Amino acid sequence: MIDLDAAYREHAQSVYRFLLAKTGSAQLAEELTQETFFQAVKSIDRFDGSCRITTFLFGIAKNVWYNAYRRQRKDPVPLEEAEPILTVSAETDVLSHMGREEILTSIHRMPEPGREVLYLRLLGSLSFAEIGAILGKTENWARVTYYRAKQLLIKEMRRE
Numbered sequence: 001m002i003d004l005d006a007a008y009r010e011h012a013q014s015v016y017r018f019l020l021a022k023t024g025s026a027q028l029a030e031e032l033t034q035e036t037f038f039q040a041v042k043s044i045d046r047f048d049g050s051c052r053i054t055t056f057l058f059g060i061a062k063n064v065w066y067n068a069y070r071r072q073r074k075d076p077v078p079l080e081e082a083e084p085i086l087t088v089s090a091e092t093d094v095l096s097h098m099g100r101e102e103i104l105t106s107i108h109r110m111p112e113p114g115r116e117v118l119y120l121r122l123l124g125s126l127s128f129a130e131i132g133a134i135l136g137k138t139e140n141w142a143r144v145t146y147y148r149a150k151q152l153l154i155k156e157m158r159r160e
Helices: 004-023 026-042 053-072 090-094 100-109 114-123 128-135 139-159
Strands: none
Touching: 004 026, 004 053, 004 114, 026 053, 053 128, 100 114, 100 139, 114 128, 114 139, 128 139
16 A cells, blocks of 8 residues: 555655646646645555556646646746756756756757656656656657757757
C-alpha cells in the first residue's frame, strides 16, 4: 500500500515546480498541486505499482493542468513575473552560465513535445522511463526527444 502522506512530503515540491513552469502562476500551481494529490487519493486503487509513484503523480499533474487550461483558456503569467524554479541537476549544469529566466523563456517558446520533455526532465527531475510512461511513449523516444529539444534550446540560447 502506498503511503500518500510520505509521497506528498517527498514529491509535492517537484509536482509544484512542474505545474509552476506550466502555468507561470505560483497561486495556480499551488492549487493544481493540491488537486493533483486529491486526485491521487481518489484514484490510488488504480495504482498497481507497475511504475514509480512519481510517474503516477506527474501523469495526474499533467491531466490536472490540462483540464485547468481548457477550463480557463487564459494566457499564463509572463515568465518574467514567475519565480525562478530550476533545480541543480546534470542537465542544468550544462546551461548554468545562462540566466534562469532566459532558459525558461526559451523553453516556453519551444514546440511540443520537446517543451514538455524538457519541463519533466529539468523541473521534475524524472527519468526518461518515467517521462515516456507519462507521455505514453517509450523511454528511447523520451531520450531522443530530450536530446533534440536540448540541442534546439542551446542553439536558441546562443542565437540570443
